[in-house]
Amino acid sequence: MKEILIYRYKVLGFQRFSNLFWAIFIFVSSLNFLIISYKSYQINIGNNFELIDNSVLFFPQGLLMGFYSLLGLLFSIFSFTSHLLRLGYGFNEFNKKENIVRLFRWGFPGLNRRIQICYSIEDVKSIKVNYYPERTIYLSLKGNFDIMLIRKGFFESIPLLEKQAINIAEFLKIPLVYE
Known part of the structure; x- marks a missing residue:
């Protein structure tokens, strides 16, 4: 019987499906927050976009939602690039x-x-x-x-x-x- 001399196994790092799922989820949620923030600033972005309630005031809710959306977009971009670069x-x-x-x-x-x-x-x-x-x-x-x-x-x-x-x-x- 031949003895095995090398034992090797892979470590996935950031290449897991759950990380990709959460990156997509945060990206979509952040885009939704950005649209709500943009809509609360009272800029007309079209009549076909009536899914969003107009009861959100820009200050402080819309401004804060815009800030959170930018943070979420940055985090999702970081997650996508980490996945593509195979970090870990x-x-x-x-x-x-x-x-x-x-x-x-x-x-x-x-x-x-x-x-x-x-x-x-x-x-x-x-x-x-x-x-x-x-x-x-x-x-x-x-x-x-x-x-x-x-x-x-x-x-x-x-x-x-x-x-x-x-x-x-x-x-x-x-x-x-x-x-």
């Missing part, structure tokens, strides 16, 4: 052939867009699983230094989280610690 997307690799643990992520555009951290497998003490307050898996290094491998929200259920942690611990032949 990467992989965790455990390589017995090279004797390293490699953590790779994509960051913001610029000189340091590629984020790669490598550790020796001998420096790895254990794999920690934390359930409360968030479901995460940590790589525990010698010297009481923990690195988060999988963040909150990556796994929908605790059995999937445990299975991933067990797979990593068995591959590296190190203890699995529950917190």
Whole structure:
């Protein structure tokens, strides 16, 4: 039987469907707020737009709705660009052939867009699983230094989280610690 020398899995980062859904929802809601704010300023934007109630005064409600709409539009644009740039997307690799643990992520555009951290497998003490307050898996290094491998929200259920942690611990032949 051939021994597996490399264990690698993807980390989605910002590339999740829920992030895209909320970006679209906030974008549409912000456009609605902007239209209401614009309509409350008493500028005629057409007779076909009678879905909006005219009872909103520009000061302070319409002005505040316009401010919130601009914030929402900026946030949704940031979310769309983060999704397109694949921020946080990467992989965790455990390589017995090279004797390293490699953590790779994509960051913001610029000189340091590629984020790669490598550790020796001998420096790895254990794999920690934390359930409360968030479901995460940590790589525990010698010297009481923990690195988060999988963040909150990556796994929908605790059995999937445990299975991933067990797979990593068995591959590296190190203890699995529950917190």
